[in-house]
Amino acid sequence: MVNVGVIGAGLMGSTHARLLATAIAGAEVVAISDAVHEHAQRIADELDLSTIHADGMELIANPAVDAVVIASPAATHEPYTLACIEVGKPVLCEKPLATSAAAAKRIVEAEAAVGHRSVTVGFMRRYDPGYADLKARLDAGAIGAPLLMHCAHRNPSVHPFFDSAMIITDSAVHEIDVTRWLLGEEIVRATVLTPTPTSKAREGLRDPQLLLFETAGGRLVDVEAFVSAGYAYDIRCEVVGEDGTLELLPPATVALRTDNAESQAIPPGFRERFGTAYLHELQAWIHSIARGSEPDGPSAYDGFAAAAVSEAAVASLESGRPVDVAL
Amino acid sequence: MVNVGVIGAGLMGSTHARLLATAIAGAEVVAISDAVHEHAQRIADELDLSTIHADGMELIANPAVDAVVIASPAATHEPYTLACIEVGKPVLCEKPLATSAAAAKRIVEAEAAVGHRSVTVGFMRRYDPGYADLKARLDAGAIGAPLLMHCAHRNPSVHPFFDSAMIITDSAVHEIDVTRWLLGEEIVRATVLTPTPTSKAREGLRDPQLLLFETAGGRLVDVEAFVSAGYAYDIRCEVVGEDGTLELLPPATVALRTDNAESQAIPPGFRERFGTAYLHELQAWIHSIARGSEPDGPSAYDGFAAAAVSEAAVASLESGRPVDVAL
Amino acid sequence: MVNVGVIGAGLMGSTHARLLATAIAGAEVVAISDAVHEHAQRIADELDLSTIHADGMELIANPAVDAVVIASPAATHEPYTLACIEVGKPVLCEKPLATSAAAAKRIVEAEAAVGHRSVTVGFMRRYDPGYADLKARLDAGAIGAPLLMHCAHRNPSVHPFFDSAMIITDSAVHEIDVTRWLLGEEIVRATVLTPTPTSKAREGLRDPQLLLFETAGGRLVDVEAFVSAGYAYDIRCEVVGEDGTLELLPPATVALRTDNAESQAIPPGFRERFGTAYLHELQAWIHSIARGSEPDGPSAYDGFAAAAVSEAAVASLESGRPVDVAL
Amino acid sequence: MVNVGVIGAGLMGSTHARLLATAIAGAEVVAISDAVHEHAQRIADELDLSTIHADGMELIANPAVDAVVIASPAATHEPYTLACIEVGKPVLCEKPLATSAAAAKRIVEAEAAVGHRSVTVGFMRRYDPGYADLKARLDAGAIGAPLLMHCAHRNPSVHPFFDSAMIITDSAVHEIDVTRWLLGEEIVRATVLTPTPTSKAREGLRDPQLLLFETAGGRLVDVEAFVSAGYAYDIRCEVVGEDGTLELLPPATVALRTDNAESQAIPPGFRERFGTAYLHELQAWIHSIARGSEPDGPSAYDGFAAAAVSEAAVASLESGRPVDVAL
């Protein structure tokens, strides 16, 4: 049994804690922490946890904790991850791995100094059955060599504090990871274009955005990132290859025919859309720990690369020009 | 140019007249007739027709008329069709060819006495791009030998005078023709089952019905016939063969994503659903006349067979037992 | 932690044991048994189990076993289930609950004598996300009152010992349960029709079959049961209501465009199609045991009712006539 | 009856001539011309035409010709169209209207000097049922104000003489027109990006290309133009609005389930994909002539604007930089 401590009792931390406690084989949640004690208490009560830590460092140090999930605010990811590396505990850190490419690089280097992988970054889409199937078929040559990729990332709405850069660093960062993972190549240049914003967005928010990525091998990827899309949480991805295309299908399971139309539901949010992905992500992570093997999920380097591409994209958002990625 | 006279200025007659006048190459409408003079007048005005006949027999006799479309009430189909055969004018008769199998047989025999085909029955589904594609693939062996067929025929609603037998003779008669045409076999036995009716149907109407047909080669066909379906005009057809299945797709051309769903329109009525089929039916009929060749659309015998199966099905509706078809 | 013993190390038993050991929270597999020792040994080795029992009765009696999964041959289901009831251990019995309605009734009565539910029957479709969504929408009134249901159950192929009755008792029995569960009504009459069999079926096998069920409330259900369908494992279900229809969608997650077509995979077998359903079924069962609450999955009575309908359908297969269900 | 002369007996000219002769109401083909006499002769024989002209100017001058279709090589479009304007005959000119924006502008001015519209440009997509439906719903407000548009234009292959600029001027020019028509705004800037070309393209061909258009109102449009796509002729279009999205569906009418997949055909070429659009385009043009009204299809100005955007895009293809459109 892997005894897990969860840092952060917000939306993501609660989700992970619940899954670990009720849906993941071989894991138990033994401790939780949150800057707001009441948040930690609520989850502790719900899941019958005995230990609440005042802060994440204490939780990491707790000898009853075998492995750590970090789901606290982004600014805390670097110190917590570094602490886990230091004490040699496997850690699953929610994205972003750190708030800058430089910080992420420090984590990569700290882990390298130890000599084996212990850091996994929460790019859960790699565990989504649709993306995983797409990746498997692509690698099996179903469409030949990839040439282009078309993506859309649409959120129904976001919190008022969401700014134009966060559309890249918080939302489109998933497409940055998906691009690197599906195509197996680094992104070397980013351009961000901004059309007239939707009237539904907060004043000043550049929403939607059209991101363009160029890879080392000359593939082009376009990403519509749109966080005030209103109608649903909708994720699209089509890879165009030399012999055909592969495209994610919406995850509907039932068709309704009524009122002169056939309709299929689109999920309202990321938890409904990627619930299964979170489950598979956690289960794979727990299995790798139980087996004593290195994790094979997204690595610290993946977290660093995503941060570096995000920085280039944010710079392009400001300048309106293509910006090279510094890897 | 083929000069066409149209008998009947109701819904179907008007539709045919308009198509012939505005969308069919090589045809002109030269005369119209209707028991209600105002109906004929309205179409004559709309299409700028000079000749209105008081009755269909006069129209058939008019030497300016090369070919005749019959779209008057069902009871008049037999005498008008026989008159067309007599004077040797090609005739396209709306279904049903006649109101009884015996009457339809008289038409078959009258045509046979003349020695060449001049009668075409308006089973327009054979000209629908979807059904035509399904037929072509089936005949090309895409799914091997057919074994079963599942159909649904759903109307949003019907006129108050529609009775339980008309669900067979007026609606499901299309599936009877489709079955014979797709499978290339006669239907030898019919059974009609009636579940608890929808509360939306008129008191006493057995709606929906489940029709079962057995063919000479032992294929089974089930047809849901449902004329108070409410939500749309929806036609479904799946043929199950030894190597797979072929299924009609709904005719939508655009997907709308809004309000947490992706939706595609389903047509409100048969004219929207089968508009293209009517067009192709008429154009093929006009071309065959212009070429001087025999028509190759649904024949008088097809009209007779449909009537014979309808009679067996109506008898089964009454008795609740399987009834053999008398061909 | 719920300590589970698994009786039967064949296809289904192995599947359940693997899921319980590696994918279900709160469960451990502590013992296995199989009539063929090598089969039990193989799974014990794979999952690192210490205890192999020579027979199921021994396993049930083992005090280290908290709960039992029965996945041995159908003839053994009754005695094993009765033994579990007697010793008061929760049991999940694969379908069929017993090989006759009379035997199933004995189980119902034995459980009733104890006074609380301990038997769950493995009708896993109730846990499939598609069926569950369909049920939720139906119950929420999305299509009004149900009137008809159209189903297809297609297996690519079956073992040579599969006979015509097993198409009902082994395959279509799932649709029998689904019908009762979705419509919330008992099936009161069954009719089985058999078209000309596919040439791909073993000589003498009546395959496909068309089953017709009538419910207490007068709903009609048709089920195509076809176990030599060849092309895939394909499950279809459409419920027709007063305001529209609800239909299961195929479970594909990716569309491939190549060779002049867009295609989506259909699963090759029931484990791929219903893998998630088995997972949810087991997790819900383990949770109910851990909570100490009665199971809320398919009950012994559901197993009995399915057996009674199966018997009527098999009788109809032989007589060709509608047969009333004896409940 | 409108008597039409067709200039050009190649692929497009033959298609138009055949449709006019056999599928369009109210039209007759009375003359044809082609630089290669045998080509003209072949169509004249097929359609039983009495008059073959040695060149297009002669055909235009022929008093038996009421209206002219121009489907000769692009370089001849300007002089023929100007000649039609001069003699006052309605003309349907295949795209491009002319080989440069300057030439197209001369046509616009010549028509304006006459004072009424007589030129229609063959942007047939406006008559495709899918595009027409999308336009109607967009204008009806189904998705609110448009913000972005994602397009793909994929040809299976092209002739060896096709060069990188023709991917814009010959293929993507349809998307240029579709953008202006759907969004109701001019394109003010074009950028062309080129990924590593497919290995299936001729040496030196920049294929695929990613075109980016910015409209006067700040909408962004991306177009994948890919003429060696191999797998099919595939046209995609999604408009993203403030309240949702509208997307063209592939035109399949039948689903085939076999070999572990459900598949739907994608057309092999533009004639199969847009056959109905050509029909509607010609019928609308003939009706407008027969009515004596001005044509309401794509105008000379639309032809000019498409040429101006094409020129900017070709300049961007060469420079790799955004290029302003000179309107």
Ligand SMILES: [Mg+2]
């Ligand atoms: Mg757990």
Ligand SMILES: [Mg+2]
């Ligand atoms: Mg006409």
Ligand SMILES: [Mg+2]
């Ligand atoms: Mg377990």
Ligand SMILES: [Mg+2]
């Ligand atoms: Mg014509």
